[in-house]
Amino acid sequence: MQIYLPIAELSMNIFVLLAMGGGVGFLSGMFGVGGGFLMTPLLIFSGVPPAIAVATEANQITAASVSGAVAHWRRGGVDFKMGLVLIGGGIVGTYFGAMIFTYLRSIGQVDLMISLAYVVFLGSVGGLMFVESIRSMLRASRGEAVVVGRRQRTWIDALPFKMRFRKSKMYISVIMPVAIGALVGVLAAIMGVGGGFIMVPAMIYLLHMPTNVVIGTSLFQITFVTAAATYLHSINTQTVDVVLAVILLTAAVIGAQIGAVFGAKLKGEQLRILLAGMVLLVCAKMAFDLIVEPQELFTVSPIAVEGH
C-alpha cells in the first residue's frame, strides 16, 4: 500500500516504512542507542531527499527519547542541572546548525554536507568503538582486570566558571558541558541524530559523570535539542514531514521493545562490536556514494526559497 508523504512530496510503500522504523527501533532497543544515525541514512538510501530525512528524523528522535528520559527520571537517573547546562549549549548549537543547513540548502550543498558529516562522525566513532571493544575482549580473554584508579586531574579541571552539580557529585567548569551540548546540537540539526553516540562517551570520559545518570541526562538533553531542531527546520526550510515521522516512530517504538529483550541476552562487548560494525557499514556506504562517479551528473531541483 502506497502512502503519500505531504512534505517529502513523494509516495512510498507504507510497509517498507514500517519495516524500516521497526528494524531501526529493534536495533536501537538492542543497543540502547537512538537510532537516528541509522534511520537518516536509510531514508536517504530509499529516496527521501536528504534535507527532509534529517529534519524528520530530528522530529522522530524527540518521540524516541522522551519516554526514555521519563523512565530514567523516575529512577532518579537524570541530573537536571547538568541537563539544563547541556540544553543551553545544545540550543545554541542547534540554532547555528540549522542556519548552516538552511544556507547550504540554498546553494545546493546540503546533501554533500550531510554525507560528509556522516562519513566523518560515523567513521571515527565506529572505528574507536570497534578498536575499544576488540581490546576489551582481548583483555577479558587474557583474564586481565581493568584497573580503576583515582582519576587524573586534567586541563579540564583548570577551566573557569565552575558550578556544583549535586546529583552528579561534581564541581566542574560549565565550559565543557556547554561545548559538548553545542556540538551535539549542531549534529542534531545537520545530521538528524540525537547525538548520544558523541554525548555519552563525552560525559563519561571528559566530564567523568557517574554512569548511573549519564544515559538519563543525555536522553533529557536529546529530547529538548531535537525538539529545537524540529522547530527550527520547520521555520527555516519546511522540511519536517510529520506523516513520515509518525509512521516511523510508531514502528520504532514497537521494535525498540522487542530489541531491548534481545539486547539483554547479549554480552556488552558483543553488542558494541555489532554496533560498531553497523556504524562502519553505514559510513562505508555513504563514503562509497561520494567517491564513485554518479550515473547522472546533473540534478534538477526546485529553487529552494529561504525563509518565508
Place this chain on the structure above:
Amino acid sequence: MLSFLPARAETLVTDLSQHVIEITSQFSGSELLLFGALERFATESLQTDEISVQGLGYDIIVVVQSEPTDLVIRKKEKVAGIWVNNESYRLNNIPGYYVIGSTRPLNEFISKEKQIEFSLGLDNLEIASETGEETAEYKEALIRNMIEKGLYLESSGNVTVKDEILFRANLNFPSNMPVGNYKADVYLVRDGNVIINHRTDLLVDKGGFERVIYNFAHDYPPFYGIIAVFVAISAGLFSGFVAKKIS
C-alpha cells in the same frame, strides 16, 4: 485563436475524464482519459457527402504541461576525490511536467518549423538561459533528468482516432507530479497545418489531509514546528506508557 478556418466549419470538442487531480494519502499516480471529437458542420454550399470525398484524414497531438516554474540544475564534478555539486544554472519558466503524445511520430506529419512554432516536443521546449554550448548541455541534462523522473515524456501512437471523428489519449501521471495548474492542449493537424487547437484546464492539488498539512507547514511554519514537537512528545510518552503496561 490559431485557427484559420477552412471553407468547411469544424469544431474540436475535447474534455478530460477529470478536471481536478487530488493528491491524497493513497495517491500513487493517476490515470486520465483525454477524449474528444471533431464536429463537422457542412456549410450551406456543400453537401455532406462532398466532405467525405475530400479525404479528411487528420492527426492529433496532445500536450499536457504544468505551469512554468523556475528550476536549478546542478552539475557534479570531482573535487578532491569526491563528487560534489559544482556549477549550477538557474532555468526560468520550465514546465515541471510535460507530456506530448500523438497519433504518429511528429516528423511524419508536421514540419520542424511548425513544431518549433507551436513548441511541440521536448526538443522544442524553450529553455531560457544564457546562450552557448553549456546551455545545450544543460538542456539535454534537464530533459534526461525529467524523463528519468517520469515528468517528461514524448511518445507517439498513443492517441487513437476512431472513425475519423472520435479520438482518445490515455494520460499517466506519476506520484511525484508537481501541484498546480495544468493545461491540456489538443492540436488537430491536417496536411501539415495546425487546423484547430483546443485547451482544457486541469488542476492538480493536494487534497484533504495532505493539503492541510502541506499548507499549514508553509503558511504557519512556527505553529507547524510546535505541533510537530507536540505530536512527537505525546506519541513518545504514550508509547512509553503502553510499553510499561504491557511489560
